[in-house]
Amino acid sequence: MENKNILIIETNKENLKVLNELLEMNNYNVISICSEDELSCIEVIDELHLTLVNSSVTFLSPKDIYNLLESTFHESPPLVYLDNSKKYKAELLLECYKIGVVDYIKKPFELKEIVCKIDLHTSQFAKLNKYKSRVEKLANLATVDQLSSFSSKMHMQAILKHQIKLSQRHTNELSILYLRLLDTDRFVGAFGYEYGEKFIASFAKELKKSMRESDVIARWCGSDFMILLLYTNEKISSSIAKKIMSKLHPVEIMPNVRPNIAIGITELENEDTIQSIVSRSKKAMFKASKLQFERIQRN
Numbered sequence: 001m002e003n004k005n006i007l008i009i010e011t012n013k014e015n016l017k018v019l020n021e022l023l024e025m026n027n028y029n030v031i032s033i034c035s036e037d038e039l040s041c042i043e044v045i046d047e048l049h050l051t052l053v054n055s056s057v058t059f060l061s062p063k064d065i066y067n068l069l070e071s072t073f074h075e076s077p078p079l080v081y082l083d084n085s086k087k088y089k090a091e092l093l094l095e096c097y098k099i100g101v102v103d104y105i106k107k108p109f110e111l112k113e114i115v116c117k118i119d120l121h122t123s124q125f126a127k128l129n130k131y132k133s134r135v136e137k138l139a140n141l142a143t144v145d146q147l148s149s150f151s152s153k154m155h156m157q158a159i160l161k162h163q164i165k166l167s168q169r170h171t172n173e174l175s176i177l178y179l180r181l182l183d184t185d186r187f188v189g190a191f192g193y194e195y196g197e198k199f200i201a202s203f204a205k206e207l208k209k210s211m212r213e214s215d216v217i218a219r220w221c222g223s224d225f226m227i228l229l230l231y232t233n234e235k236i237s238s239s240i241a242k243k244i245m246s247k248l249h250p251v252e253i254m255p256n257v258r259p260n261i262a263i264g265i266t267e268l269e270n271e272d273t274i275q276s277i278v279s280r281s282k283k284a285m286f287k288a289s290k291l292q293f294e295r296i297q298r299n
Helices: 013-025 036-044 062-072 090-099 111-139 153-170 184-191 193-209 234-248 274-298
Strands: 004-009 028-033 050-054 079-083 103-106 174-181 216-221 224-230 261-267
Touching: 004 013, 004 111, 013 028, 013 111, 028 036, 036 062, 050 062, 050 111, 062 079, 062 090, 062 184, 062 274, 079 090, 079 111, 090 103, 090 184, 103 111, 153 174, 153 216, 153 224, 153 274, 174 193, 174 234, 174 274, 184 193, 193 216, 193 234, 224 234, 234 261, 261 274
Parallel strands: 004 028, 004 050, 050 079, 079 103
Antiparallel strands: 174 224, 174 261, 216 224
């Protein structure tokens, strides 16, 4: 079994050294961040299994860290806070639990306790991902996704395969929007899966209203949606994406909850396959999500 990746955000280098040695002794790979300038190192991580943050970190709030993780990874890893101050910060603790932090470890604690809790949360994260994968596989056997009433991933793949060949043969324009509904994992963590499913289903209804009749929409996986735009180039697709954002941003899809979305845009190229065009659109979505996160930080 491959070692699991742990991200540590810690400003105290002595604390970082102790945590690093402790986790590596227990077969974890450690990636560390000590300042805001080092945040870019997250981009090179293929998979992350848990993030451990010291409560003394001030250059990112818990919400900022959560948004950064969600905008970078397909499955947002569990977030654990470690508070070794003399008096724990009650306001910070409440803020952490409000956004879906899975654990807040306060003094007094032992190093063994930290390892045990990390083992627990990484194990639960792995089990959750396996469960999600099984659910997605079952859902994709149908042509219609029951939660959103859009096409299933399997059906969309068949449509994409046909339309890509057709467009390449006749040099027709074709574009893809890869849309992610952000914050879903946070709502699931705070209110449970039933709320998360209602959140996705309500969003799907609003998304449908903002699309053209000719557009093909699928729930690709989780809270990710794929939109196929026929006879549409990237410039027009960009305009469509902006309209979707402007129409959906003010809408309350649940009581007092407005959608936070990121959209990746790409146009069909001559040698494209399903895998290449989907991969490119997904990368564009991650880039859009990070830019959105940076704008939120500046404001």
